[in-house]
Amino acid sequence: MLQLKNLRKTYHVGDTVTHALDDVSISFRDKEFVAILGPSGSGKTTMLNIIGGLDRYDSGDLIINGKSTKNFKETDWDAYRNNSVGFVFQNYNLIPHLSIMDNVELGMDLSGVSAKERREKAEQALIKVGLKDHMHKNPNQLSGGQMQRVAIARAIANDPDILLCDEPTGALDTKTSVQIMDLIKDLSKDRLVIMVTHNPELAKKYASRIVNFKDGKILSDSDPYNGEEKADSFELKRTKMSYWNAIKLSFTNIMTKKGRTILTAFASSIGIISIAVVLSISNGFQQQINTTMSKALAQYPVAITATATDLTSGPQNTSTKIAKNNGYVTAKQDQSEQSSHNNTITEAYVNYVKKINPNYANNISYQRATNLNLLSNNNGKISRVQFSNSDPNAGQSVAQMRSQAMSSMGIGSSVFPTALNKNKHSFLKDNYHILAGTWSSKATDLVLVADNNNTVNINSLKNLGIDVKNGEKINLNKLVGKTFSIVSNNDYYQELPTGMFVPQKANKSMYNSGKKLRITAVIRPKSEDSMQLLATGIAYSDRLTQQIINENKNSAIVKAQRKSNTSVLTGQRLNKTEKKQIMQTLGGSSIPTGIMIYPNDFDSKDKVLNYLDKWNKGKSKKDKIIYTDMSSAVTTMTGGLLNGVTIILIAFAAISLITSMIMIGILTYTSVLERTKEIGVLKALGARKKDITRVFDAETFILGVFSGLLGVAIGYFLTFPINSIIYRLTDLSNVAQLNPVHALILIIISTVLTLLGGHLPARMAAKKDAAIALRSE
Numbered sequence: 001m002l003q004l005k006n007l008r009k010t011y012h013v014g015d016t017v018t019h020a021l022d023d024v025s026i027s028f029r030d031k032e033f034v035a036i037l038g039p040s041g042s043g044k045t046t047m048l049n050i051i052g053g054l055d056r057y058d059s060g061d062l063i064i065n066g067k068s069t070k071n072f073k074e075t076d077w078d079a080y081r082n083n084s085v086g087f088v089f090q091n092y093n094l095i096p097h098l099s100i101m102d103n104v105e106l107g108m109d110l111s112g113v114s115a116k117e118r119r120e121k122a123e124q125a126l127i128k129v130g131l132k133d134h135m136h137k138n139p140n141q142l143s144g145g146q147m148q149r150v151a152i153a154r155a156i157a158n159d160p161d162i163l164l165c166d167e168p169t170g171a172l173d174t175k176t177s178v179q180i181m182d183l184i185k186d187l188s189k190d191r192l193v194i195m196v197t198h199n200p201e202l203a204k205k206y207a208s209r210i211v212n213f214k215d216g217k218i219l220s221d222s223d224p225y226n227g228e229e230k231a232d233s234f235e236l237k238r239t240k241m242s243y244w245n246a247i248k249l250s251f252t253n254i255m256t257k258k259g260r261t262i263l264t265a266f267a268s269s270i271g272i273i274s275i276a277v278v279l280s281i282s283n284g285f286q287q288q289i290n291t292t293m294s295k296a297l298a299q300y301p302v303a304i305t306a307t308a309t310d311l312t313s314g315p316q317n318t319s320t321k322i323a324k325n326n327g328y329v330t331a332k333q334d335q336s337e338q339s340s341h342n343n344t345i346t347e348a349y350v351n352y353v354k355k356i357n358p359n360y361a362n363n364i365s366y367q368r369a370t371n372l373n374l375l376s377n378n379n380g381k382i383s384r385v386q387f388s389n390s391d392p393n394a395g396q397s398v399a400q401m402r403s404q405a406m407s408s409m410g411i412g413s414s415v416f417p418t419a420l421n422k423n424k425h426s427f428l429k430d431n432y433h434i435l436a437g438t439w440s441s442k443a444t445d446l447v448l449v450a451d452n453n454n455t456v457n458i459n460s461l462k463n464l465g466i467d468v469k470n471g472e473k474i475n476l477n478k479l480v481g482k483t484f485s486i487v488s489n490n491d492y493y494q495e496l497p498t499g500m501f502v503p504q505k506a507n508k509s510m511y512n513s514g515k516k517l518r519i520t521a522v523i524r525p526k527s528e529d530s531m532q533l534l535a536t537g538i539a540y541s542d543r544l545t546q547q548i549i550n551e552n553k554n555s556a557i558v559k560a561q562r563k564s565n566t567s568v569l570t571g572q573r574l575n576k577t578e579k580k581q582i583m584q585t586l587g588g589s590s591i592p593t594g595i596m597i598y599p600n601d602f603d604s605k606d607k608v609l610n611y612l613d614k615w616n617k618g619k620s621k622k623d624k625i626i627y628t629d630m631s632s633a634v635t636t637m638t639g640g641l642l643n644g645v646t647i648i649l650i651a652f653a654a655i656s657l658i659t660s661m662i663m664i665g666i667l668t669y670t671s672v673l674e675r676t677k678e679i680g681v682l683k684a685l686g687a688r689k690k691d692i693t694r695v696f697d698a699e700t701f702i703l704g705v706f707s708g709l710l711g712v713a714i715g716y717f718l719t720f721p722i723n724s725i726i727y728r729l730t731d732l733s734n735v736a737q738l739n740p741v742h743a744l745i746l747i748i749i750s751t752v753l754t755l756l757g758g759h760l761p762a763r764m765a766a767k768k769d770a771a772i773a774l775r776s777e
C-alpha cells in the first residue's frame with residue numbers, strides 16, 4: 001500500500017513561491033488504476049515524481065508498504081526507484097543510441113540481474129507490449145506508439161509494484177492511444193497504476209479511480225481508500241551499475257558522434273604526439289652518444305701506470321710578465337716534473353682493483369714486464385722467438401720505443417683484458433670478430449690480431465720465426481693451430497759455477513719440456529674505432545702470464561737474484577728500481593707494472609673513478625695511486641645538455657597536454673548537457689549518483705585511451721620523415737626511435753589526464769536533479 005500523508009512541496013523561484021503540493025493526503029490500493037486529472041500546473045507531475053522517488057517532498061510523509069520514507073537515504077531512493085517503480089513518460093525517453101533490447105534491459109543492468117535472465121525478462125516484456133517482431137530494431141526505427149510500448153516494456157521488465165505514467169498517450173493519435181491504454185489497463189490487474197492525464201474521457205473509460213487536482217490540492221477522489229496501515233514489510237535490493245555497462249553505454253553514445261570524437265581525440269592527442277616525438281628524438285641521440293662514448297671508452301680505458309700526472313699538484317704558473325731584476329735567480333722544479341707522480345702498485349691495490357663491481361667495469365688488463373721464454377719448432381728447427389712487434393734485426397728501434405710508449409698507455413698492448421664476470425661483456429668478443437679459428441678459452445690459447453685491412457706487423461711474424469717478406473700473403477690455415485713452447489726458468493737458464501746464469505742452448509728436449517701454446521684464432525677489430533686496442537700480432541690472456549709467474553717465482557734464477565744486488569745475468573750493479581724491474585722480468589714478482597680498467601659504459605666511468613678515488617682517501621701523497629682517465633679528453637661531450645633540452649621541450653609539449661585536458665573537460669560538459677535526458681532516465685531507472693559519474697568517466701576514459709593511442713601512433717609514424725631529415729642533415733641514421741615503454745606511459749598519461757579533465761563535469765552530471773533532468777528538452 002502507498003500512502004501520502006500531508007505532503008507539501010513548494011518551489012521558490014526568486015520572489016515567487018509555488019505550492020506545487022499543498023497538504024496532500026491520499027492512499028492507494030496495491031492493485032488499481034488511478035487517473036489523476038487537473039489543469040496544467042496543478043501539481044500532478046510533481047506528485048508523480050515524488051511518489052516515484054524522483055523528487056523529494058518538503059514535509060509530510062510518503063509511506064511505502066508501511067515504511068515511512070522520512071529517513072530514506074539517497075541510496076534507499078535509488079533502490080526504491082529501481083525495484084518498486086516503473087516510469088512511463090509522455091515523450092517515451094528512450095536512450096536513442098542503445099538498441100531496443102538494451103533500453104529495456106537497462107534497469108535490470110542496474111539491479112544486477114544476470115545477463116541471461118535480463119535477456120529473457122526483456123523479451124517477455126517486449127512480447128507483452130506486442131513488439132515481438134521489432135525486438136532487434138533501434139528506437140529511431142519505430143513509430144511513436146511502438147516507442148511508447150518500448151518505454152512500457154522497460155517500465156515493467158523488472159516487474160515493479162507501481163507503474164507511474166505521465167500523460168502516456170499525450171503524443172499519440174487516438175487509435176494508438178486506445179491501444180496503449182488497453183495495454184496499461186491490462187498491466188493494472190497486477191499492480192498499482194497511477195496515470196496523469198489531461199483527457200477526462202480516457203480517464204473515465206479506463207481508470208478505476210479518478211482523482212482531481214487543483215492548485216496542489218486534491219479536489220475530488222472517485223473511490224477513496226482508507227486501508228489500515230500495514231506493518232513495515234518493505235524490502236529493497238541495492239542497485240549498482242557495472243563498469244562494463246558504463247563503458248558500453250558511453251561507447252554506443254560516442255559511436256553516434258564519431259566525427260566529433262575523432263576530431264577531439266586528434267586535437268587532444270597533439271600534446272602526446274609532441275612528447276612522443278621529443279622523447280624518440282632525444283632517446284635516439286642519447287643512444288648515439290652512448291655508443292660513441294662506449295667506443296671511446298673501449299679505446300681509452302682508465303689507466304694506472306708507473307708514473308702519472310697529478311693534476312691536483314699545486315697551481316700552475318701561467319704568468320708571462322717579465323719580472324724585475326732582483327739580482328738573484330730562483331731554483332725551480334719543472335712543472336711537469338712537479339706534477340709527475342710515481343705510483344707504487346702493491347698486491348693490496350691489485351686486489352682492490354679486482355674487487356671493482358663488474359657492472360661498472362668488467363674488463364681489466366694488466367701490464368707486466370715478465371719475459372716469456374718462448375721457443376718455436378719449425379720442421380725440427382728449434383729457435384727462440386718472442387711476441388713482439390720490434391724489428392728482430394735492429395736494436396732499440398724507433399718503432400719499439402713507440403710501441404713501448406703506447407703500451408704504457410694501454411694502447412696497442414698484446415695482453416687482452418680479463419673479464420671479471422665471465423657471463424658479461426667479453427672484451428674480445430665485444431670488439432673483435434674471428435677471421436679463422438675459434439675463441440680461446442684456455443690460458444695457453446693465443447690469438448693473432450690483424451687490423452681492418454687484414455694486415456699484421458711483419459716484425460711480429462718474423463719474431464715468431466715465420467720467414468716472410470714485406471707484402472707477402474700468409475694463408476690463415478697456416479697460422480691457426482701454430483704452436484709454441486714456453487719453458488720454465490729452471491729449464492731455460494743454466495747456473496754457472498760463478499753463480500751467474502746464462503740461457504741454455506735451445507734444443508728439442510728444452511722445447512719438449514715447455515708448456516705448449518697454440519694460436520686458436522685470427523681476429524680483426526669489428527669497427528675502425530677499436531683499431532688501436534690491441535697491437536697486431538700475438539695477443540694472449542693475463543692468465544698465461546700469471547701461470548708463468550707462479551711457475552717461476554721460486555725458480556733458481558729468481559731465488560739467486562732476490563738475494564743479490566748485482567744482475568745474475570750481466571753482473572751489473574743494480575739500484576732498487578733496477579732490481580725491482582729485473583725481478584719482474586724474470587717472473588719473480590706478480591705485481592703488474594700497469595693496470596687498465598675498461599668501464600662498461602659512459603655512466604659507469606664515474607662510478608669506476610669514484611671507486612679508485614676511495615682507495616686514496618686518507619693516504620699520504622706518496623702512497624696515493626693516481627690514475628689517468630684517457631677518455632676524458634675524448635668524451636667531454638655529455639648527455640647533460642641533451643637532457644636539459646629534452647626537459648625544456650617536454651615542458652612545452654606538456655602545455656599542450658593541459659590544453660587537451662581543458663578541452664576534454666569542455667567536451668564532457670557538452671556531453672553532459674546533451675545527455676541530460678539520459679541522466680534523468682537512468683536516475684528514474686534507479687541509477688545512483690556514482691553510476692552517473694561512472695557513465696561519464698567511462699566516456700572520458702574511452703576518449704583518453706583513444707587519443708593516447710592516436711597520439712602514440714601518429715608520433716611513431718612521424719619518426720620516419722624525421723629520421724630521413726636527420727639523416728640528410730647529420731648522416732646519422734634511425735635516430736628517432738619511440739621506446740615502447742614511453743609509448744605505454746604516454747597512453748596512461750593521456751588516459752589519466754582526460755579522466756581528470758572530464759571528472760568534474762561527470763560529477764556535475766551526477767548531481768543533476770532527476771525531475772529537472774526529465775523535464776528538460
Ligand SMILES: Nc1ncnc2c1ncn2[C@@H]1O[C@H](COP(=O)(O)OP(=O)(O)OP(=O)(O)O)[C@@H](O)[C@H]1O
Nearest residue numbers: 011013018020039040041042043044045046047772
Ligand atoms: N523545478 C521547478 N521549479 C519551480 N517551479 C516548478 C518546478 N517544477 C514544477 N514547478 C511548478 O510547480 C507547479 C506544478 O507543476 P507540475 O509540473 O507538477 O504541474 P502539472 O499539473 O503536472 O502540469 P502539466 O499538466 O502542465 O504538466 C507549476 O506551477 C510549476 O510551474
